[in-house]
Amino acid sequence: MTSFPETPSLxxxxxxxxxxxxxxxxxxxxxxxxxxxxxxxxxxxxLTCLILDKGDFGSGTSAAPSRLIHGGLKYLETGEFxxxxxxxxxxxxxxxxxxxxxxxxxxxxxxxxxxxxxGAALRTLMGSTTAPRSRGGVLIKIGLALYDFYGSxxxxxxxxxxxxxxxxxxxxxxxxxSIKATxxxxxxxxxxxxxxxxxxxxxxxxxxxxxxxxNSAELLGLDEGAVAFRLAxxxxxxxxxxxxxxxxxxxxxxxxxxxxAETKLIGGTKGSHILLDHPELLRQLNGRMIYFEAxxxxxxxVFDYLxxxxxxxxxxxxxxxxxxxxxxxxxxxxxxSLRSLLPGLSFDRNQIxxxxxxxxxxxxxxxxxxxxxxxxxxxPVTEPGAGRSFPIISLVGGKWTTFRGFAEEVADTVLSxxxxxxxxxxxxxxxxxxxxxxxxxxxxxxxxARVASxxxxxADRVGxxxxxxxxxxxxxxxxxxxxxxxxxxxxAAHYSLSELDFILRHESVRxxxxxxxxxxxxxxxxxxxxxxxxxxxxxxxxxLGWDPARRERxxxxxxxxxxxxHGVTL
Numbered sequence: 001m002t003s004f005p006e007t008p009s010l011x012x013x014x015x016x017x018x019x020x021x022x023x024x025x026x027x028x029x030x031x032x033x034x035x036x037x038x039x040x041x042x043x044x045x046x047l048t049c050l051i052l053d054k055g056d057f058g059s060g061t062s063a064a065p066s067r068l069i070h071g072g073l074k075y076l077e078t079g080e081f082x083x084x085x086x087x088x089x090x091x092x093x094x095x096x097x098x099x100x101x102x103x104x105x106x107x108x109x110x111x112x113x114x115x116x117x118x119g120a121a122l123r124t125l126m127g128s129t130t131a132p133r134s135r136g137g138v139l140i141k142i143g144l145a146l147y148d149f150y151g152s153x154x155x156x157x158x159x160x161x162x163x164x165x166x167x168x169x170x171x172x173x174x175x176x177x178s179i180k181a182t183x184x185x186x187x188x189x190x191x192x193x194x195x196x197x198x199x200x201x202x203x204x205x206x207x208x209x210x211x212x213x214x215n216s217a218e219l220l221g222l223d224e225g226a227v228a229f230r231l232a233x234x235x236x237x238x239x240x241x242x243x244x245x246x247x248x249x250x251x252x253x254x255x256x257x258x259x260x261a262e263t264k265l266i267g268g269t270k271g272s273h274i275l276l277d278h279p280e281l282l283r284q285l286n287g288r289m290i291y292f293e294a295x296x297x298x299x300x301x302v303f304d305y306l307x308x309x310x311x312x313x314x315x316x317x318x319x320x321x322x323x324x325x326x327x328x329x330x331x332x333x334x335x336x337s338l339r340s341l342l343p344g345l346s347f348d349r350n351q352i353x354x355x356x357x358x359x360x361x362x363x364x365x366x367x368x369x370x371x372x373x374x375x376x377x378x379x380p381v382t383e384p385g386a387g388r389s390f391p392i393i394s395l396v397g398g399k400w401t402t403f404r405g406f407a408e409e410v411a412d413t414v415l416s417x418x419x420x421x422x423x424x425x426x427x428x429x430x431x432x433x434x435x436x437x438x439x440x441x442x443x444x445x446x447x448x449a450r451v452a453s454x455x456x457x458x459a460d461r462v463g464x465x466x467x468x469x470x471x472x473x474x475x476x477x478x479x480x481x482x483x484x485x486x487x488x489x490x491x492a493a494h495y496s497l498s499e500l501d502f503i504l505r506h507e508s509v510r511x512x513x514x515x516x517x518x519x520x521x522x523x524x525x526x527x528x529x530x531x532x533x534x535x536x537x538x539x540x541x542x543x544l545g546w547d548p549a550r551r552e553r554x555x556x557x558x559x560x561x562x563x564x565x566h567g568v569t570l
Contacts, residue, residue: 027241035247043208058197064358088151100470199432267364273312353526433470
């Protein structure tokens with residue numbers, strides 16, 4: 001058996017201490033996918049950066065997406081062809097750069113007529129504020145052909161095809177007989193979005209040894225020209241950035257106010273999702289997503305997400321990201337939409353294992369229809385002002401799929417302002433566990449066999465870890481501590497205590513919720529019971545040195561979050 005070197009933690013307190021009181025190139029406030037993507041890009045260029053988040057990495061809006069990496073088929077209706085071109089390119093790049101998290105998703109789009117929606121689509125393209133309520137087969141065919149055209153750069157997936165009613169019902173007999181045709185096209189899904197955000201931060205820390213990152217960090221504001229903040233351990237620190245990036249998503253205007261800059265940049269909408277334990281639905285989906293119109297014309301979706309049926313999403317104007325949750329009327333809407341689309345299957349609340357909701361940080365808009373607010377991004381600059389010597393660049397809008405391209409655009413602006421040149425392109429740069437990921441089944445089998453031989457693990461177990469963490473699985477398999485891989489989490493035996501020990505020691509877990517909601521998939525799959533939560537709290541307390549009072553606080557807070565915001569019954 002090979003002896004593995006111990007993996008050092010990249011989140012060292014020494015890094016933060018070294019930056020205290022000094023000048024840095026860039027301060028990034030907000031460690032969602034846009035902030036983390038920019039942090040990685042700037043660190044790759046040799047800049048000294050600090051990224052802070054008041055919560056956990058990827059814990060805000062970035063933890064509440066539809067789990068799709070898509071090219072934006074719907075954006076064709078609003079004439080945002082540039083956004084579709086960028087989105088399809090970035091989707092194709094993510095399939096290559098993060099194959100451990102992102103995979104192709106064949107998608108079915110039903111048509112309930114052949115000709116409806118053409119006139120409404122033309123009016124929308126001309127600037128109308130109403131979207132088509134029904135999109136017929138002709139309109140879908142045109143849209144999918146355009147989608148294939150825009151997705152041709154670095155193409156990694158097949159082109160679309162359209163099938164008539166008879167063939168569609170033979171292929172998917174669960175669909176309502178009222179359909180006229182279905183289109184089949186390909187997008188992608190992301191299995192673990194929160195992990196990808198963490199990996200972007202880790203990649204940045206590897207690239208720039210003088211840079212640092214901190215979660216659970218409170219922004220205190222300006223202090224004699226410096227930006228002051230408080231860390232999770234209560235220690236206060238400050239830095240003097242040459243440029244500050246506000247990547248706080250729905251909280252952008254609040255953060256700017258804390259820095260003495262009053263703005264009104266954000267006007268978000270709420271998106272909610274539910275996850276069902278529904279084996280028959282998953283069997284008939286057979287790995288495909290259905291992207292469909294509900295009876296009121298809104299777009300919904302359903303697909304297999306880690307063995308659960310993920311259903312979403314709503315699009316409702318909302319502005320309080322701290323209290324958002326999936327409400328009863330939204331759940332009723334999802335279930336009614338599924339019953340209408342799939343009349344041969346039964347749906348009820350007892351099948352729901354998890355719910356979540358988030359605010360999309362869209363640009364401020366007076367549009368009456370939230371679905372027509374642009375999903376494009378911008379980066380307005382607030383120049384230095386009284387008591388503030390640095391400019392603030394706010395990252396407004398955007399979406400999961402385009403984070404790398406958005407980061408590249410803003411990074412080039414930052415480099416120009418600092419008089420620096422780009423050293424590295426991130427276009428073909430693997431992310432985290434996507435580095436050296438086996439390219440095909442033969443390479444995958446060889447990788448698994450090699451790591452199984454090194455670690456003494458069974459090949460099936462190495463394969464499970466590879467699917468979960470990418471090539472980071474090798475470090476996890478090589479981790480040696482008090483527990484072995486045979487010591488499993490009671491009630492969720494596909495996680496080992498050794499695996500959790502690695503996460504607790506190397507992935508900046510500050511709170512029990514970080515472990516339950518983001519470093520693992522236990523919560524989103526509906527696997528958190530009271531005994532599982534108690535055991536996780538015991539494990540975290542032992543590794544992180546929590547006293548009994550701290551353990552109890554963490555347990556109570558996490559349980560309340562699961563029940564209140566995620567519909568979990570403990």
